[in-house]
Amino acid sequence: MVGIPTFLHVMLIWVPAILSIGLSFTNWNGFKLSKISWRGIGNYKQIVTVFEKDFYEALLNNLWVLVFLFLFATPMGMFIAYLLDKNLKGTAIYQSLLYFPVVLSLAVVGFIWKSVIYSPRQGVLNTLLGRTDPGNQIDWLGNSDFVIGLTENYGLSRNFLALIAPMMWQHVGYIMVLYLAGLKSVDPSLREAAAIDGAGEWQTFRRIIAPSLRPVNVVIMVITVITGLRVYDIIDVLNNPIGTNVLSLLVTESTSGESSNVGRGSAYAAILLALCFGFVIWYLRSTFKEDDA
Amino acid sequence: MTARLYKFLQGIPTGLLWVFVVIWTLPTFSLFVNSFRSKNAQTARGWWAFPEDDAALGLGNYSDVLASTSAGGLKQGLVNSFAIAVPATIIPIAIAAFAAYGFAWMDFRFRKGLFIATVSLLAIPSQVALIPLLQTYSGGAHFTIPWLEKTITIIPDMSLAGTTTAVWLTHTAFAMPFAIFLLHNYISQLPKDLFESARIDGADHFTIFWKLVVPLSIPVLAAFAIFQFLWTWNDYLIALTMIGANGANHPATIKIASMAGQFGAREHLLSAGAFVQAAVPLMVFFLLQRFFVRGLLAGSVKG
Numbered sequence: 374m375v376g377i378p379t380f381l382h383v384m385l386i387w388v389p390a391i392l393s394i395g396l397s398f399t400n401w402n403g404f405k406l407s408k409i410s411w412r413g414i415g416n417y418k419q420i421v422t423v424f425e426k427d428f429y430e431a432l433l434n435n436l437w438v439l440v441f442l443f444l445f446a447t448p449m450g451m452f453i454a455y456l457l458d459k460n461l462k463g464t465a466i467y468q469s470l471l472y473f474p475v476v477l478s479l480a481v482v483g484f485i486w487k488s489v490i491y492s493p494r495q496g497v498l499n500t501l502l503g504r505t506d507p508g509n510q511i512d513w514l515g516n517s518d519f520v521i522g523l524t525e526n527y528g529l530s531r532n533f534l535a536l537i538a539p540m541m542w543q544h545v546g547y548i549m550v551l552y553l554a555g556l557k558s559v560d561p562s563l564r565e566a567a568a569i570d571g572a573g574e575w576q577t578f579r580r581i582i583a584p585s586l587r588p589v590n591v592v593i594m595v596i597t598v599i600t601g602l603r604v605y606d607i608i609d610v611l612n613n614p615i616g617t618n619v620l621s622l623l624v625t626e627s628t629s630g631e632s633s634n635v636g637r638g639s640a641y642a643a644i645l646l647a648l649c650f651g652f653v654i655w656y657l658r659s660t661f662k663e664d665d666a
Numbered sequence: 667m668t669a670r671l672y673k674f675l676q677g678i679p680t681g682l683l684w685v686f687v688v689i690w691t692l693p694t695f696s697l698f699v700n701s702f703r704s705k706n707a708q709t710a711r712g713w714w715a716f717p718e719d720d721a722a723l724g725l726g727n728y729s730d731v732l733a734s735t736s737a738g739g740l741k742q743g744l745v746n747s748f749a750i751a752v753p754a755t756i757i758p759i760a761i762a763a764f765a766a767y768g769f770a771w772m773d774f775r776f777r778k779g780l781f782i783a784t785v786s787l788l789a790i791p792s793q794v795a796l797i798p799l800l801q802t803y804s805g806g807a808h809f810t811i812p813w814l815e816k817t818i819t820i821i822p823d824m825s826l827a828g829t830t831t832a833v834w835l836t837h838t839a840f841a842m843p844f845a846i847f848l849l850h851n852y853i854s855q856l857p858k859d860l861f862e863s864a865r866i867d868g869a870d871h872f873t874i875f876w877k878l879v880v881p882l883s884i885p886v887l888a889a890f891a892i893f894q895f896l897w898t899w900n901d902y903l904i905a906l907t908m909i910g911a912n913g914a915n916h917p918a919t920i921k922i923a924s925m926a927g928q929f930g931a932r933e934h935l936l937s938a939g940a941f942v943q944a945a946v947p948l949m950v951f952f953l954l955q956r957f958f959v960r961g962l963l964a965g966s967v968k969g
């Protein structure tokens with residue numbers, strides 16, 4: 374019973390992922406297998422020297438996504454779920470409307486924001502700001518100046534921030550639904566007991582609701598991290614504007630086209646894998662510890 | 667005075683929600699209006715200016731985008747999307763449910779280790795495996811023993827590259843960790859007595875699975891099905907990598923993305939195209955919403 378699924382994911386995920394690591398130490402254009410040659414850590418050296426700018430920019434951008442999702446989108450989704458859980462009138466409508474973006478493909482979402490919100494000439498933002506005249510237009514997706522500059526070369530570019538917005542737009546609805554489902558499953562008698570004992574809203578939340586939501590929080594954590602590290606579609610669809618590199622984009626970019634190098638692409642993939650694994654190990658340790666306790 | 671203040675404070679959550687809802691709906695609503703406007707109108711003014719357009723709102727873009735010849739074959743794209751999403755939804759559920767049951771209620775060696783190995787893949791993005799996977803699909807997997815100069819074929823060349831089969835097969839594999847995780851959470855929390863009494867009555871694992879576990883797990887199976895369908899229907903990366911330049915097999919997401927290129931000649935059709943593509947997931951969502959919300963966390967939250 375366990376055999377087929379195990380075989381499937383071992384063959385189609387574990388083996389390729391390990392092969393990726395293997396290939397990252399080779400030099401290969403991706404066409405003839407006989408042309409593979411051993412390269413040692415050459416690809417990694419190249420990444421931190423020749424492709425230094427791309428690599429650190431991508432790494433930092435992935436990190437920005439995580440930061441923004443964790444600091445803004447996730448708490449916002451939780452907050453909305455908390456409001457909705459109070460059985461306000463029309464909860465179903467709010468819920469559907471806020472969840473709506475999650476149903477859309479990121480490829481489509483990228484286009485929606487580009488054409489409707491960020492368009493320099495007739496976008497919502499520039500119109501609201503009164504900057505639609507050619508000459509003083511704001512080019513939301515084209516301007517790669519830093520909003521937050523960490524060093525001279527690295528920081529959070531304006532257009533990447535503009536791309537994080539639609540990601541958050543989707544993420545809030547996702548978190549909201551998960552959290553709402555969690556809230557609904559909190560034992561109502563516990564809440565009643567708390568109310569009878571005279572617990573205030575904040576106290577009830579802290580002592581009763583939050584502890585029973587721990588499993589949901591783990592799921593939300595996992596989903597947020599995965600989303601942050603997987604970012605790809607929305608940037609690729611918008612033709613990868615300058616300043617918006619992410620790791621997964623580097624993987625595919627260095628393995629396609631004229632100057633493709635599967636070795637280097639695999640090295641990027643291996644780095645991505647290492648990042649994910651660090652998180653996975655931490656996550657598994659915390660969940661299995663709880664199980665044993 | 668205090669009563670008034672109280673009422674005001676009580677109204678805040680609703681007010682706040684309305685603000686959220688308006689902001690959250692704005693992008694999609696704008697796109698919706700634009701999808702009915704002519705090319706000239708779309709490029710000339712923002713969507714809110716639609717009453718001043720030369721041509722009235724109409725279904726022109728929709729008929730253009732669905733015409734089989736002119737619009738980059740979105741129709742074919744939808745067919746391909748179904749060809750990917752349907753098997754990529756059904757197959758993972760079927761096999762993951764078996765595995766989840768096995769991990770939860772069967773004793774065998776390395777159970778915990780194997781389970782960890784499976785679930786730890788949860789956070790692995792597909793990009794890390796796509797390159798060798800594509801290579802395997804296009805040429806099979808061969809292993810040459812260097813000192814014997816003998817080649818062993820592990821996986822034969824199936825010429826899958828460029829086909830929708832390659833896409834759903836990949837989706838199936840990558841769905842395993844999450845599917846097993848979600849279903850295991852649920853199935854492992856079914857009451858133990860149930861299984862024990864079934865055992866005493868002489869039921870084997872297979873009978874228990876079909877007669878007990880499957881009927882009891884319907885909510886979580888449905889939730890996963892919805893989730894997986896939406897995910898595979900909306901996928902862009904895996905399809906793009908596996909199908910590559912073979913336009914005949916591109917799903918709707920890639921067809922739409924490619925409309926944005928070509929020097930903007932068809933960019934005005936994008937809004938209609940996006941809505942056509944989104945119609946299926948929207949229908950799935952609104953029809954099965956109840957299942958989705960309730961079932962998705964059915965197992966993760968002890969209720």
